[in-house]
Amino acid sequence: MAYEGGSLDANLAAAAGYDPELIRELRAAFIESAERQIDLLGRSRCDGNWQVAAMRLKGLAASFHADGLLSLAEEALETVPGDRAVLRRLHQMLIDLTVTP
Numbered sequence: 001m002a003y004e005g006g007s008l009d010a011n012l013a014a015a016a017g018y019d020p021e022l023i024r025e026l027r028a029a030f031i032e033s034a035e036r037q038i039d040l041l042g043r044s045r046c047d048g049n050w051q052v053a054a055m056r057l058k059g060l061a062a063s064f065h066a067d068g069l070l071s072l073a074e075e076a077l078e079t080v081p082g083d084r085a086v087l088r089r090l091h092q093m094l095i096d097l098t099v100t101p
Contacts, residue, residue, distance in 0.1 A: 008097065011065045031097055033060050034069065038090045041076060050081035057090075069093055 008030070009023070016022035037060065040053035058073035060066075072093060076086045 008064055008066050030060070030064055030066075031094065034097070035094060038087070038094060041090070042082075042087055044081045047081060051077065066097075069097075 008027070012023045012026045012030075016026055034057065037053050037057040041050060041057070044050040044053055054073055054076040058070060058077065061070035061073050069090075072086065072090050076083070076090070079086050
């Protein structure tokens with residue numbers, strides 16, 4: 001999987017005025033929010049909860065122009081609750097985002 005963080009970092013830098021401390025804080029908040037929604041997806045047992053978590057994840061990804069995460073969130077919207085393949089790829093995306101080059 002390609003490194004998603006480059007696009008995210010560029011958008012964070014533009015939003016933060018190239019303030020390194022603010023970029024770190026925004027990145028941490030983004031990742032924490034993504035983790036929360038992915039956790040909710042993993043615990044969803046009905047279509048409604050799955051759809052809400054996937055839509056929130058999609059909105060978060062769109063807000064920060066995290067295209068890979070956005071694509072996975074859209075894929076989640078088209079699958080059934082608890083889809084292990086989508087959840088596995090989302091968890092891997094989080095790992096990739098937490099590792100900075």
